[in-house]
Amino acid sequence: MRAYVYNQPRELDPAQFADYLDLSRTAVLSIDMHRGHLDDSPDCPCPAPRARDVVAPIDAFHDEVRALGGRIVHVKSVVREGGADDIGGIPSAWRRTFPLHVGPIPNADAHAIEGSPWTEWVTRVEPGDLKVENKRRLSAFYPTDLDFLLRNQRIETVVLDGGFTDCCVLNTAFDANNRNYRVIVLQDLVRGTDEPLEQAALAMVSLHLGLVMTSADLLAVWRQRALNPSSKTLS
Template sequence: MRTFVYERPRELDAAAFADYLDPRSTAVISIDLHRGHLDESPDCPCPAPRARELVAPVDAFHTQARDIGVRIVHVRSVLRADGSDDLGGIPSAWRRTFPLHVGEIPNHAEHALEGSRWTEWLTQVEPGDLTVSNKRRLSAFYPTDLDFLLRNQRIDTLVFNGGFADCCVLNSAFEAANLNYRVIVLRDLVRGTDDHLEAAAFSMVSLHLGLVMESAELLAVWKQGNPT
């Protein structure tokens, strides 16, 4: 089984990680693949252009994961329309710090507002999928009911895709590990701010949080059956 440790490929004995590889107790957590990040309009309030290429491969991976019986959980940022979760109170830190690197984000005040088109999913959400739509900050767990939902479904392994590798995915992976979930991050289905931060995020996950794999490898292991 091929994984990546500190961004170097490593062959591991799948049996040594059998508890990470049981699709029956696994959920895919797909983070923030919605219009507010992926729209090509200049009005996009928090553009993540590197993640636009993920839509088709994420949809393809989800289709195969569903066929195996793995549950899909789509998580998105949604803020109250009156701004009381963010600009109408204590603003999210990224609104002040991220522009120091990327420059002004012209429409950032519209990001993730409830009822706006910016919260529309751009990946396929099927009727049997689960959704979490009250992510207010960087972690998929805060202040959402994701942990409750997963434990109620007897899920103990989480497979992350989406964006950003160095922001919401990394925050969610750390929190998942702290909550004692087994963590897998799919390096081919996650994008970061840039190549450097993407590699740094994958390296941190591989050293401290769980496994970094490519989606085809994980699907192949699932299809082979849970090793014992």
């Protein structure tokens, strides 16, 4: 079984991580793959252009997960119309700090407003998928009902895809770990602010929070377990 430790590929003994690899106790969390990040319009309120190239691969991975009987939870940022829990109250810190790096974001106040086109999904959501649509800050767990949903489904492992690797994915990975979920982050299906921050976030996950794998490697393990569920010597 291959994983990435400090961004270097390593062959691991799958028996050592058997509890991470039980698809029946796993949910894929797909984070913030909506128009507010992915639209190519100049009005996009919080653009994440590096994530546009993983839309089709994420959809393809989700199809494979569904075919294996796995569960998918789509999570997106939505704040109340009028901004009572953001720009109309105490604004999210990124609204002040991120422009110090990227420059002014002309339509930032429109980001994630409830009922706006910017909250529409870009990746495909199928019947049977689950949704969490009230992420107000950086973590998918805060202040949403995601933890309740996962525990009610008897989920023990979360697999993360989406964006930003160094922001919402990393925050979600920390929160999941602190809640005692097992964490897998898909190296090929997350995108960060830039390459250095993406690699730094993945390195932190690999050292402190869980496994970093590619979607192909994880699917291969799941398929092998499905063929031979009693095997303890998966490769």
